[in-house]
Amino acid sequence: MTDKAIIYCDGACSPNPGFGGWGAVLIVNGERQEYSGAEPNTTNNRMELLGAISALEILKIYDSPCDVTIYTDSKYVCEAFNLQWIRSWKRRNWIKSDNQPVKNRDLWERLISLIADQKTVKWEWVRGHSDNVENNVCDKLAVIARRLLEEQSKITF
Numbered sequence: 001m002t003d004k005a006i007i008y009c010d011g012a013c014s015p016n017p018g019f020g021g022w023g024a025v026l027i028v029n030g031e032r033q034e035y036s037g038a039e040p041n042t043t044n045n046r047m048e049l050l051g052a053i054s055a056l057e058i059l060k061i062y063d064s065p066c067d068v069t070i071y072t073d074s075k076y077v078c079e080a081f082n083l084q085w086i087r088s089w090k091r092r093n094w095i096k097s098d099n100q101p102v103k104n105r106d107l108w109e110r111l112i113s114l115i116a117d118q119k120t121v122k123w124e125w126v127r128g129h130s131d132n133v134e135n136n137v138c139d140k141l142a143v144i145a146r147r148l149l150e151e152q153s154k155i156t157f
Contacts (some may be wrong), residue, residue, distance in 0.1 A: 002028055002062045005118075006054040007070045010128070010138035011047025019150040020044065023141025025134045026058055028066075031134040033058075038149035047142060048074035049107040056114035065119045073128030073135055080150035082121045086112065108146050 001004070002122035006027040020042035024035045035054060052070055059068070086108065089095070094102045102108065115121045118134050119130050126132045129139065 002059075002064050003068045004028075005059055005062075005066050005068045007052065007068060008050030008126075008132075008134035008138050009055055009072050010135060010142050011044055011046070011049070011051050011071065011074065012139065012142035013042060013044035013047055017041065017043045019146050019153075020047040020048045021065030021142040021144070021149065022054060023136055023138035023143075023145065024051045024058075026055045028059065028062060029154040031033060034137065034141060036145040038145040040149060043104075045074070045076050046104055046107060047146075048072065048077050049104055049111060051138065051142070052077060053107060053111050053114060056111070056118075060114075060117060063149075065117060067120045067122075068118050069122045069124060071124045071126050071132070071135060073126050073132075075125060078123045078125040080108070081121075082125075090123065149154075 008025040008076045011020065019040055021036060021038040025138060026033050037054060089102045094105050096102055126135050128135060
């Protein structure tokens with residue numbers, strides 16, 4: 001049974017938009033696992049979201065809701081929950097206060113669905129490229145995944 005999970009996640013994209021990667025560290029029952037992935041035509045914000053989404057999707061294999069703390073250096077992701085932008089966006093049919101549609105709605109809806117599967121989810125912002133070891137690992141995972149995809153796209157047969 002799982003009571004608590006810790007997720008660190010990050011995204012990288014260069015250029016933005018362009019090739020992007022995400023990285024995540026998932027710690028459950030003292031077991032630490034690293035994950036990453038990449039997409040060819042994306043944005044940094046999408047990769048930040050996919051880091052959290054992917055870790056939460058992996059957490060589902062434990063088959064029991066738990067208390068989750070997610071550490072991210074993305075204020076975009078963190079503040080959407082902590083400042084309750086999500087509630088406002090949903091109430092306004094995914095339209096922001098400036099009357100523009102919310103970008104990445106597909107990923108926000110996936111993330112909301114995954115959060116609903118857990119007991120609680122707490123969002124914590126950490127300074128990127130700083131002294132948070134796990135955030136730095138996630139950044140490296142994201143950058144490596146992005147670079148690998150970019151290099152693979154250059155190979156022709």
